[in-house]
Amino acid sequence: MNLITRKDYYGLETKISTKQIGPTSRLLTTIINKPVSDTLPIVGANVFRHSSGIHQDGVLKETRNYEIITPDVVGWRGETFPLTSQSGRNGLKKRLKDIGYSFRDTDLDKFYQKFIALADIKTFIYNSDLQMLKQELEAAEYNQSDRWVRLIRVDYHKISDTHSVIVRLTANGREFEASGSGNGPVSSVWDAIKNALSRNGLWPGDIRLTDFDVGKGAGGVEAIGTALVKISCDSKTAFGRGTDTDIIVACAKAHIAAIDHLIHSPLTE
Structure with a gap:
């Protein structure tokens, strides 16, 4: 050289x-x-x-x-x-432009706040993480109605062979929580969400989880986890996607996104 x-x-x-x-x-x-x-x-x-x-x-x-x-x-x-919590707005703005995103100043402020929150959890922020943040912002803007179910917290416990999850949700201006159990974290999350929504009259009916997949973004143990789910009710189908540094939280987000779409959005027959 x-x-x-x-x-x-x-x-x-x-x-x-x-x-x-x-x-x-x-x-x-x-x-x-x-x-x-x-x-x-x-x-x-x-x-x-x-x-x-x-x-x-x-x-x-x-x-x-x-x-x-x-x-x-x-x-x-x-x-x-990679971007870090020490990266300034100029570095973030330049990277967003490089990967094809442009923001107005007010929208960049919102994005920057989410970026800092994620950077406090992860050491490095990669392009795939920025794409995830962009998708979350777009979803938040789309789901403005209080009717939409939102996840507040997930608590997961495993004692011996017993898996249990407690979820706290909000919908229609109210907060509520419920617990669930299953043969693993995914089924436990599904059971907890079903119990929480059923007790509050929000469970749409005979919903079945027909497909589930997980993946990860760039990085090592701090990588963002992604969960993808497909659910069906009668002849209707909906998909959900969730991302988080905690894969169990990502699963919960994906389940809720799919259920929201099943209730409120045009559905795939």
Whole structure:
């Protein structure tokens, strides 16, 4: 890389395509099933990431402040820097623009508050996390009516082989809670939500959970969990999606979103 970065000094050239260094490294890690260290020079995941607010600001103004080699020269693919609670509004605004989002100042204020709240829980905020926050804001704007069921809290307990969940919900201007149990956290969450809504006359009928899936976003143990559910009632079908750093809370959000859509939204027959 000296020949590339100091071409004026060495006066030498090679036919090596340095842009293939990154892809070659990723291919090798796939073949041998062994990832490289995040701090490995040139190809490590953290090489072109900057978490400090002053570093991020410096890179945004002039990349050469902190990068003698630019990511594109070595075929590096990823986020130049993950956002953190120390990232300012400019860093957040720039990243949102990079991934195709634009906000008015008032909407950016709302987004920034949600961003800070998530950053206080997670160490790093990735693009997938920002997309999740955007979806949550859009859902909150869509679900303005008090008729919609909203999740306030989930408490999960496992004692020996017994799983139990307590959920606190709000709907029609009232708060209420109920407990549920099952053979695991997912069935326990479903049972608790059913009990809470049934006791308050909000359970739509013979609802069946017909499909359930979970996934995760970028990051390690702090990654955002995503739950996807499909429910049916008679000939009607509805889908729900929930995200949270706690996968059990994500499951509860997904269940409630699907039930809300079943009650209030146009349904898929």
